[in-house]
Amino acid sequence: MATVASLHSPATLPRRRVSPSNTSARGIHNVGNTASHRGGSSVAIRRREALFQVLLSGSSFAALLLAKEASADTDVQGNFKPYEDETFRFRIMIPQDWSVGAGQSDGVRSIFAFYPEETSDSNVSVVITSISPDFTKLQSFGSVDDFAENLVNGLDRSWQRPPGLAAKLLDTKSTNGLYYLEYTLQNTGEKKRHIFSAVGLAKDVWYNRLYTVTGQFIEDESEKYRSQVEKAVSSFRLTTLT
Numbered sequence: 001m002a003t004v005a006s007l008h009s010p011a012t013l014p015r016r017r018v019s020p021s022n023t024s025a026r027g028i029h030n031v032g033n034t035a036s037h038r039g040g041s042s043v044a045i046r047r048r049e050a051l052f053q054v055l056l057s058g059s060s061f062a063a064l065l066l067a068k069e070a071s072a073d074t075d076v077q078g079n080f081k082p083y084e085d086e087t088f089r090f091r092i093m094i095p096q097d098w099s100v101g102a103g104q105s106d107g108v109r110s111i112f113a114f115y116p117e118e119t120s121d122s123n124v125s126v127v128i129t130s131i132s133p134d135f136t137k138l139q140s141f142g143s144v145d146d147f148a149e150n151l152v153n154g155l156d157r158s159w160q161r162p163p164g165l166a167a168k169l170l171d172t173k174s175t176n177g178l179y180y181l182e183y184t185l186q187n188t189g190e191k192k193r194h195i196f197s198a199v200g201l202a203k204d205v206w207y208n209r210l211y212t213v214t215g216q217f218i219e220d221e222s223e224k225y226r227s228q229v230e231k232a233v234s235s236f237r238l239t240t241l242t
Helices: 041-067 144-155 219-234
Strands: 080-085 090-095 098-102 108-116 123-131 166-175 178-186 193-203 208-218
Touching: 041 219, 080 098, 080 108, 080 219, 090 123, 090 219, 098 123, 123 178, 123 219, 144 166, 144 193, 208 219
Parallel strands: none
Antiparallel strands: 080 090, 098 108, 108 123, 123 208, 166 178, 178 193, 193 208
């Protein structure tokens, strides 16, 4: 799992390009240790664990990058504007006054960040990770509830002594071919970070793409940014699902 230490200190996004190669996803947490590995099922279980580790790394990486570097479409019209990328085949609605930043691809992972012009810890990111064409559907993770619990449990370090990062799952939903999660992250003595996330999978010619959308805001900024972040994440769509 990518280190989450940088999530502990809120920071703002600088107005410059960032490279995912400068932030490595180290020490991926191994999940699913209680699963059975008997007979032919062991291969499928190992594949599920590997795919989940990629997602856990991507989700953590998005939040890590933003901390270090500082509903339906009809519901987000008006004060929102569309952003569509033809290369990576996705679209998202973002607030009219937010800026767009794109990270340099390292060949495996590409990043897009959306953030307000004013100084803030609120932002939305899209991380696209290339994975094996053998992984073809989100159900490889299990149900949305199982997936969400594994993801949040993988981030949680509140059981350590002294306690580390506390992660709490609030809600899950599966719709529009995507998994949606809502959870919080908080380090001892620091402000709580609220996360909305959407996860999707799309086929490509030589490999598949795993999309991790992460929207976050500090609870102190909830009144100002919660609605914007939630609507932006909810508006995310893959433009080619085959």
